[in-house]
Amino acid sequence: MSTENKNTEAVIDIKDLKISFGGNEVLKGVSLQLNKEENLVVLGKSGTGKSVLIKCIVRLLKADSGTIEVLGDEVNGAKREELEETRKKIGFLFQSGALYDSMTVKENLEFPLRRIKKDLSEEEISQKVNEVLENVGLPDAIDKMPSELSGGMRKRISLARTIIVDPAIMLYDEPTTGLDPVTSNEISMLINDIQEKYKTASIIITHDIECVRTVADRIIMLKEGEVYKEGSLAEFESDSDPYISSFFKSQSLKNQK
Amino acid sequence: MKQRIPITKMKSYARNKSIALTDTSMESTASLNKFLINLADVFLFIGRVFRNTFSRGFEFKEFLKQCFQIGNKSLGLISVTGLIIGLVLTIQSRPVLVNFGAVNMLPSMVAISLIREMGPVITALICAGKIGSSMGAELGSMRVTEQIEAMEVSSTNPIKFLIVPRVVAATVMIPLLVLYADALGILGSWAGANIKGDVNFVLFITQAFGKVVFMDFIPAFIKTFFFGFVISMVGCYKGFNAGRGTESVGIAANSAVVMASLLVILVDLFAVQITDLLL
Ligand SMILES: Nc1ncnc2c1ncn2[C@@H]1O[C@H](COP(=O)(O)OP(=O)(O)O)[C@@H](O)[C@H]1O
Ligand SMILES: [Mg+2]
Numbered sequence: 304m305s306t307e308n309k310n311t312e313a314v315i316d317i318k319d320l321k322i323s324f325g326g327n328e329v330l331k332g333v334s335l336q337l338n339k340e341e342n343l344v345v346l347g348k349s350g351t352g353k354s355v356l357i358k359c360i361v362r363l364l365k366a367d368s369g370t371i372e373v374l375g376d377e378v379n380g381a382k383r384e385e386l387e388e389t390r391k392k393i394g395f396l397f398q399s400g401a402l403y404d405s406m407t408v409k410e411n412l413e414f415p416l417r418r419i420k421k422d423l424s425e426e427e428i429s430q431k432v433n434e435v436l437e438n439v440g441l442p443d444a445i446d447k448m449p450s451e452l453s454g455g456m457r458k459r460i461s462l463a464r465t466i467i468v469d470p471a472i473m474l475y476d477e478p479t480t481g482l483d484p485v486t487s488n489e490i491s492m493l494i495n496d497i498q499e500k501y502k503t504a505s506i507i508i509t510h511d512i513e514c515v516r517t518v519a520d521r522i523i524m525l526k527e528g529e530v531y532k533e534g535s536l537a538e539f540e541s542d543s544d545p546y547i548s549s550f551f552k553s554q555s556l557k558n559q560k
Numbered sequence: 561m562k563q564r565i566p567i568t569k570m571k572s573y574a575r576n577k578s579i580a581l582t583d584t585s586m587e588s589t590a591s592l593n594k595f596l597i598n599l600a601d602v603f604l605f606i607g608r609v610f611r612n613t614f615s616r617g618f619e620f621k622e623f624l625k626q627c628f629q630i631g632n633k634s635l636g637l638i639s640v641t642g643l644i645i646g647l648v649l650t651i652q653s654r655p656v657l658v659n660f661g662a663v664n665m666l667p668s669m670v671a672i673s674l675i676r677e678m679g680p681v682i683t684a685l686i687c688a689g690k691i692g693s694s695m696g697a698e699l700g701s702m703r704v705t706e707q708i709e710a711m712e713v714s715s716t717n718p719i720k721f722l723i724v725p726r727v728v729a730a731t732v733m734i735p736l737l738v739l740y741a742d743a744l745g746i747l748g749s750w751a752g753a754n755i756k757g758d759v760n761f762v763l764f765i766t767q768a769f770g771k772v773v774f775m776d777f778i779p780a781f782i783k784t785f786f787f788g789f790v791i792s793m794v795g796c797y798k799g800f801n802a803g804r805g806t807e808s809v810g811i812a813a814n815s816a817v818v819m820a821s822l823l824v825i826l827v828d829l830f831a832v833q834i835t836d837l838l839l
Contacts, residue, residue, distance in 0.1 A: 358709070395710070397710055398706065401709065402707070403707055403710075404701075414711075415714040415715075418714050418715045419715050
């Protein structure tokens with residue numbers, strides 16, 4: 304990188320990203336920037352292409368057009384080896400957790416470590432495994448199989464597996480969806496902890512408003528494949544646009560007839 | 561990624577070129593197109609698997625794990641089936657041979673039909689059911705729950721880590737399972753022969769293999785490698801390319817079994833034709 308220590312410096316710079324699947328236009332020209340050490344929340348209802356957007360960043364899906372720069376390197380047209388290098392800097396928390404069910408928690412955590420950081424000794428590996436398990440508060444789960452874990456525990460282990468390689472950028476795909484409010488809140492706090500501890504920049508996809516309130520430095524709302532609004536939490540909460548306020552309304556509707 | 565052919569586009573194209581298109585011809589063009597796209601997809605997949613098999617970095621540990629799984633999953637069923645097929649073949653052929661006064665042909669007749677056809681095909685069909693479906697379901701659920709994508713972002717080529725070990729393991733293991741099924745079939749046959757009077761085991765085996773020549777054995781053995789390859793390839797293809805909902809796992813497993821069984825029979829047909837031409 305050329306310029307250092309400037310908080311407005313973009314670590315991810317997406318310009319005019321378009322992707323469609325057999326006639327179904329999912330992203331119709333999305334541009335966004337993720338700044339250094341920032342938590343950027345991407346909001347939007349199901350099916351607007353939020354997951355597609357972050358999968359394009361690691362090129363699990365190849366965008367039809369547009370550019371994606373990650374830490375100064377172009378992703379969309381990159382060669383295989385360049386792409387691998389870029390991917391090593393990004394941690395991806397999948398919506399479904401994506402724990403390997405045929406492996407124990409320990410093997411799950413070792414998997415990315417052994418494959419991304421090839422020069423670690425066995426001692427360093429086991430030390431690292433224990434460290435991330437401590438960080439997510441589950442040191443006792445080390446020998447369990449994923450099927451023995453609760454939803455919240457699985458999310459934590461996935462999170463541990465993602466941060467174990469010290470990524471500079473984190474992409475969270477609906478980290479709190481499907482969890483009870485207490486566990487959701489714990490995961491949100493964990494996201495903040497990780498940001499503070501590892502100084503990562505993160506994109507957090509969610510429609511859990513409590514999570515947004517806990518983690519967001521800045522918010523981008525997608526609607527039908529386009530950026531609908533961008534701004535701070537306060538700006539979103541005071542917006543009178545019915546579509547936006549429908550996300551931020553949390554009071555009961557039942558007795559308001 | 562599956563692509564749908566937009567029929568409307570095709571219709572307007574036809575109108576511009578003033579080609580008369582009935583609805584049925586539209587339908588069949590669309591499905592032919594889809595079929596060709598799928599076929600191309602299959603060959604691309606096979607190409608990728610081959611490229612990754614022979615490039616650097618074979619996942620030996622995964623390969624051993626798969627070998628164990630394949631043996632472990634189907635050994636019991638193959639044992640029972642092999643024994644019973646040998647037994648039944650013997651009991652059923654006996655009366656016919658007695659009519660011709662050729663009972664001493666019984667061991668070799670059963671051995672030849674077991675080695676040339678029954679052993680390989682029955683083992684392959686059992687494996688199509690057990691191994692094809694489990695590969696389809698396992699990889700399908702890995703696809704649906706994003707485990708395959710998680711591997712990809714962890715600097716791991718999923719074709720290399722998941723598919724190659726499975727295909728190589730099945731291609732190696734299924735021939736071994738066939739040999740095992742043949743052996744048990746002959747054991748079952750001996751048991752069947754024993755029902756009508758005492759037959760010395762050594763004598764039985766000598767008689768059984770007395771008429772078996774090298775050329776009974778070799779083509780039958782070669783085709784079993786193809787069975788293993790086809791079964792695992794179908795299971796892996798279906799699982800790896802499963803759709804995005806949970807129901808796709810079941811669909812992948814089910815269509816893997818159907819397709820693998822059908823292909824086993826087709827490969828067998830080709831193998832018989834080729835052997836016939838060459839000998
Ligand atoms: N691999 C794919 N192939 C085809 N269509 C896809 C694929 N991934 C996503 N889509 C489609 O893209 C749209 C957006 O999906 P997604 O990004 O998962 O939504 P969400 O915003 O809820 O995460 C959906 O209509 C979905 O069907
Ligand atoms: Mg999503």
